[in-house]
Amino acid sequence: MDTAVASQGPDAGAALPSRRRLRAEILIVLGLSLGKSGIYAIVKLAERYAAETPVGDQATTINPSRSSIDIFDLIYQVLSITFALVPVALAIYLLGSHGTRATRILGLVGPARAWWKDVGLGAVLAACIGIPGLGVYYLGRAIGQNVHIDTSGLPESWWASTVLLTAAAAAAILEETIVVGYLVTRLEQLKWSLPAILIASALLRGSYHLYQGWPMALGNVAMGLVFAWVFYKRRRLMPLMVAHFLLDFVSFVGPEVVPHEWLVALGLV
Numbered sequence: 001m002d003t004a005v006a007s008q009g010p011d012a013g014a015a016l017p018s019r020r021r022l023r024a025e026i027l028i029v030l031g032l033s034l035g036k037s038g039i040y041a042i043v044k045l046a047e048r049y050a051a052e053t054p055v056g057d058q059a060t061t062i063n064p065s066r067s068s069i070d071i072f073d074l075i076y077q078v079l080s081i082t083f084a085l086v087p088v089a090l091a092i093y094l095l096g097s098h099g100t101r102a103t104r105i106l107g108l109v110g111p112a113r114a115w116w117k118d119v120g121l122g123a124v125l126a127a128c129i130g131i132p133g134l135g136v137y138y139l140g141r142a143i144g145q146n147v148h149i150d151t152s153g154l155p156e157s158w159w160a161s162t163v164l165l166t167a168a169a170a171a172a173i174l175e176e177t178i179v180v181g182y183l184v185t186r187l188e189q190l191k192w193s194l195p196a197i198l199i200a201s202a203l204l205r206g207s208y209h210l211y212q213g214w215p216m217a218l219g220n221v222a223m224g225l226v227f228a229w230v231f232y233k234r235r236r237l238m239p240l241m242v243a244h245f246l247l248d249f250v251s252f253v254g255p256e257v258v259p260h261e262w263l264v265a266l267g268l269v
Contacts, residue, residue: 016098019190025094026186030204033087033178038207041217045210048147055213056144061153063167063252070157077154077163081170088174091182106181107236115238122242125230129223130247140215147213151251168248176240179205179224180231194232201228 016022030036048055066076096102103109140146154160179201187197202224206217227240 016189022186022190026183029087029091029094029178029182032090034175034204034208038204038210041208041210045214048211048213054144055147056141059148059150060211061150063151063164064153065155070155073155074157074159074163077159077167081163081166084170084174088177091178095182095185105185106177107231107234108238110236114236118236118238119242121230121234121239123246125226125239125243126246129226129243130250133219133223133247136215136219140213143215145213145215147211149212164252165249168245168252171248172241172244175205176227176237176244180227180240181237184228184231197232198225198228201225 017025027035048058051058063077065073066080067073092102092106095105101109137146137149141148152160152164154163183201183204184197187200192200202221205224205227206221209220210217227243231237231240
């Protein structure tokens with residue numbers, strides 16, 4: 001069988017499937033996960049501009065309620081989060097199926113000191129990206145090109161905050177594993193140049209945020225460039241997961257615990 005040999009990254013020298021099979025694998029993984037989300041987001045953005053209501057007057061809910069019956073809403077939330085992580089399992093399985101452990105490829109190994117450094121770097125990344133990201137949201141709202149984002153449509157139930165916390169963690173794991181860890185590794189193995197790899201990863205990240213408006217998508221492209229570069233240089237995925245989790249944690253859970261009048265004053269509700 002025709003094979004390709006990786007020349008970069010932690011699995012350098014491992015025998016891999018042919019480039020044709022690698023390209024097919026990438027399309028399948030993305031088609032089952034965030035590539036599919038990107039296509040839907042593109043169509044959704046087109047629908048927003050086709051609607052009579054201006055984009056700036058439209059809204060979207062990131063964590064909607066899924067049932068009017070409390071217990072079934074909880075069940076649906078758990079199932080949704082669980083099945084959203086199946087593509088992560090697939091990507092990890094595929095990365096580790098050619099002689100090198102996926103945890104090593106993704107940098108999910110090492111002593112406690114390395115993990116604490118990951119947490120610290122993740123917190124720094126979250127701070128550096130979160131504040132400009134909020135500015136992009138406000139700017140987009142000001143020019144009428146970002147929709148109003150409601151980060152939680154869940155009922156005021158005992159499980160709501162836990163589900164939001166879990167959803168933030170799941171989103172961090174899903175996006176950083178697929179968009180950065182998996183895609184960057186596979187594109188390296190296909191001998192793509194570094195600029196092309198960074199741009200591909202960033203554009204994928206931006207694509208599935210288009211439903212929020214093109215300014216938010218551009219902001220996520222910028223975030224994607226930074227995240228892909230950090231992974232390329234450090235070969236560790238955990239800092240990106242930590243940063244992503246912190247960003248989503250603040251946006252998902254924050255409105256649940258911050259006084260309502262503060263949110264009104266900030267223009268977030």
